[in-house]
Amino acid sequence: MSESVGLDIGASAIKAVRYRRSLAGQDEVEYFYQPLPFLQPDQRDMAERARLIRRFLERHQLHRAPIVTALPCRNLSLRRLALPFTDPEKMAQVVPFEMENLIPMSIEDVAVEGLMLATKDVTPGTRPQSDVLVAAAPKKTLSEHLEFLRAARVHPAAVNVDALALFSVVQLLRSEGGAVPENLAVLDVGATKTTICLIHRDRPWLLRTLSWGGNHLTQALAQRYQWTLEEAERRKRMATVQLGEEWIEPLVREVRLALHAFESSTQTRIQHLWVSGGGAKFRHFPEYLGQKLELDVVGPREGFGQTSPRAFSVALGLALHPKVLGRRWLAKSNGAALGYDLKRQLHEGQRVRSQEIKQDTIWASVGLACLIALGIGDVWTHVSLKRDQVRQDRAALQAFYQRAIGGDALPGEEVDRARSQVVSLSKRIELLESQQTPVIPTLAKLVRRLPSTGTVRVRGLLMEGPGVQLEAETDSFDSVERIKKALQQETGFQEIAVSDARVGASPNQVIFRLTFTAEAR
Structure with missing residues (x-):
């Protein structure tokens, strides 16, 4: 038995569908619902919402099966490409480069995945072509979505696109015998957004999310009639659609523009409409939209009877993800086995980047x-x-x-x-340049006053502050006396005295000691 769970996290409720397929080919579908308090977007506590989701999954034991979630189309860039080949591997390589010129972001900042809708018929001699629907999700948005799910202890098996889940539900109804039209407009009206899926020749042609939901009508009624939000919601469900006709007009105008774009591109007019989601419970709302858009609302004959999952359409479509559940009921439909897995693209990009970093590291090491x-x-x-x-x-x-x-x-x-x-x-x-001991000037005066006759040999000179002690030798005692008198005539010398005058060991040698005081500068 294969099993999967589609988890649709809305602004006003948590919806889940458990889809089981037995070996005998019998399918079992279970629906689970958890209302959320009505809050403004800036009042929503994401941690509290994550806690509610975790308790919701644990209470119904839904976390045991692979879980598929979705990003709204308004958070993505969706493009249709015509490629001149049909090789899926080549398509996966070419699509990111083709999208690089179509989105206002760097290709490094988005997770890109392409779905091959169908191959176009070609005449002999021409090259085969394929029609590819490409989704580019900002990696930051995708990472924030996965981070929020991790807080709720949810590790999704795949991350799809909400509008593509509507296409999967239509294909399921077709496989169950419904006469589903080839060209069909599907509107899923939620609390804060409306998801559009235009189907052309059994393939999704346009996927879009509009910023209009049932809460906009509730708030408008509460403001007009001074009701509380709870009373406005209750009266809305009891009244007819004419009560809020003026506030529904923006939705009608946006859908009409999408239909005109479809008709201009395909030269085909859509004639049928299916309205799902919580907003479909508004009395006569599908009929009102069909009248305004000039479309026929499908019913039981086309496979959209009372048992069709109107409020759980997105959740059921997520549970039918072909890469998680398989393709038994989709195998015969060309281009029908469609389902994005943006999470895989994010991880693949991270893995490729990791390999590139590893290779760069190796080359850097070699260099x-x-x-x-x-x-x-x-x-x-x-x-x-x-x-x-x-x-x-x-x-x-x-x-x-x-x-x-x-x-x-x-x-x-x-x-x-x-x-x-x-x-x-x-x-x-330092001694020679001292300001207190004028060594050089004193020696100059001493040499200048020595007698020119006779021989004087200085044996030692000691200067301590202004005091000078000279030990020398000459040839006679008369020479000693002449030296003393000569120094006494020098105005810069005072207290001149001769001591220890004696005869030396050599002939004509007299050794004496002369002391005097030299004036400072």
């Missing part, structure tokens, strides 16, 4: 490995070519170090040794 190999080869080449130059530079650096620093340093101590030399040299410079 990186090549770059690394080239880099290593380049470094090795430079090392080989510059090895001698490095040795020469090292020898030149060592020679410069010997000249500038002096001495031999152990490997690793060159910097420390050079730093020590720099510190020592800095202290000497």
